[in-house]
Amino acid sequence: MKTKSILIIAFFLLISKSVFAQTAFKVEVKGKGTPVMLFPGFGCTGEVWNETVAELSKTNECHIFTFAGFGNVTPIEGPWLASIKDQVISYVKTKKLKNATLIGHSLGGTLSLWLASQETNLFKKLIIVDALPATAALMIPNYKGEIIPYDNPQSKMMMTMDQKAFDGMNSQSTSFMCMNKEKQKTINEWMHLVDRKTYVHGYIDMLNLDLRKEISKIKIPVVILAASNPDLTTVQNTYKAQYENLPSVKIEYAANSAHFVMYDQPEWFMNKVKLELK
Secondary structure (H helix, E strand, O other): OHHHHHHHHHHHHHHHHHHOOOOOEEEEEEOOOEEEEEEOOOOOOHHHHHHHHHHHOOOEEEEEEEEOOOOOOOOOOOOHHHHHHHHHHHHHHHHOOOOEEEEEEOHHHHHHHHHHHHOOOOEEEEEEEOOOOOHHHHHOOOOOOOOOOOOOHHHHHHHHOOHHHHHHHHHHHHHHHOOOHHHHHHHHHHHHHOOHHHHHHHHHHHHOOOOOOHHHHOOOOEEEEEEOOOOHHHHHHHHHHHOOOOOOOEEEEEOOOOOOHHHHOHHHHHHHHHHHHO
């Protein structure tokens, strides 16, 4: 009887583990063919890829991610970004996805670099959209790799900011990151929906991730579709410095484009992605 009870408990634990194994994101699958996994940028939902998926799903099986705390996906306890990374690996292995290409914008691009540097034989190719291996090195003057705590003064201020001020801050940021006026409204709607703790702590997770040395482990082709704003020379110098340990990287710059390249130069972007997937 005791053995039977142990088996029953083990069975329910196994079920429980499989049900709750992937809580860090929601995935929508569209199309058939070679798998493509699409990761949105920080605060955005998988809908950022709607136009891209409309084309790619004709020839590929698209796995479109929305991360926990964004859109209508339930927040999770931290560590937020590490949990996403680990559960993406689990997702790929459980679903037995072979030769998947990762397409990631911003945070999603950095996540793609992390995945490919850790699981060197799991993926086929990376298409990175305006993303860096070390965001903090761009944002923080004289950055030396120091760890930023969650409870820093800036984070505390953002946690207590009222919704109107929070929306205003994001709206101002969006106006610099996207030149497409209509799409700015959509981005701001996503930012309005974010779970505040995920937004604040998740951004710290991203800043604390420095992959500049780790990317040397990547074995697969990496293509970057980068914005040229605010100044092409400055942007080129930034990419050269951040990707110096991945000399095989291929970087293409979209003219007259801010951070949301897929919105600012949609035709250029779509042609490049389809070419890289052939």
